[in-house]
Amino acid sequence: MLRALIFDVDETLVYYEGYDHREWYEKWVMPALRERGIELDYETYRKTVTGELPRSYVERFGIDHVEFWRIVDSVNLEYRKRMAELGRIKPFPDVDALEELKKMGLKLAAVSNASQECTEFVLNLFNLRKYFDVIYGKDYSNLDGVKPDPYLVKKALKALDLRPQEALMVGDSHHDVLAGKRADMKVVNVTRFGKVEGADYYVNDLWELVELVKEMLED
Template sequence: MLKGLIFDVDETLVYYEGYDHREWFENWVKPELEKRGIKLDYSLYSKTARLELPRTYVKKLGINPVELWRIIDEVNWKYRKKMLAEGKIKVFPDADALEELKNLGLKLAAVSNASLENALLVLRAFDLERYFDAVFGKDYANLDGVKPNPYLIHKALKALELQPNEVLVVGDSENDILAAHRAGVKAVNVVRFGRVEGADYYVDSLWELLELIRNNPV
């Protein structure tokens, strides 16, 4: 019986108007790293961000990986604050369905590859935090524990006190689906920007997710 849902945050509940990953790195992150004497190009950054290389790989360059990611996350917080002030971070209109999902008696968690502070910043900006029993972001004690690693999904399951077969993971990306399946949880792909292969269920909106749950005790 379904008892809980674990949601991705970025591009599932909120989206970023005009965001370009490389441009963000070159204009926001790289200058701040250089101020601290850290040289890191976009190619290596993106490989570690996507876990094509472990995040500890930068130790080979004499860079402390925890320090590196704390700086990146501080920059990201400033970037998000600016984007919010300019109205360029927006909530998907169907996020209202969270209230109805909560009213079904389900436990809800949010899990993000961003830092906890950055995840909470956008959730609070749109008054979404109140729907969640637990929120998790990047763990500096386990930098490689971000999705598609199942680590954060396991943390959410523990916090919700639920078993993998009692939960669905809801997200927009392949990382969400892989993390769910590696944790033994079924995954719902919210088709925001294209269908991701491998999900157990597909919905076009959170309202459709609500109907799926109401009509099928998945």
């Protein structure tokens, strides 16, 4: 029996107009690192984000890796605040579907690779926080436990007291699909930016997700 949905946040519920990962890193993060005497090129940083290198890899540049990621996340929060001021963070027009899902008696969780503060900031920005029973950003005690690792997804399942079979993972990216599958869950890929191989279900938007959930609850 389906009892809950676990959502990705960025690019699933909200998006950032004009966002470019490399540009963000070089314009926002690199200056903050240089202030602390750290030189880290974009490609090395990218590999730590995608999981090709562990997040602790940055310690060879002379900084504690937890401190490093706290710096990155504090910069990211400032970036999000600035983008919000400029009106460049936007909710997808179908986020109202969250209210419909709540009316159906489902529990909702949000799980993001961004920090807890960054995740809550964006959800609060559009009054989406109220829909979620559980929200988890990256965990500084387990920094490699971000998607595609299932750690955060399993943490949400545990908080909701649910078995993997009782929830769906919903997201837009390869990392979301892998994290859900590694947590033994069925996964819904929201195909805003194209299909990701390996998902169990595909929907164009969150209203299609509502219809899918209704069918599942009727079975």
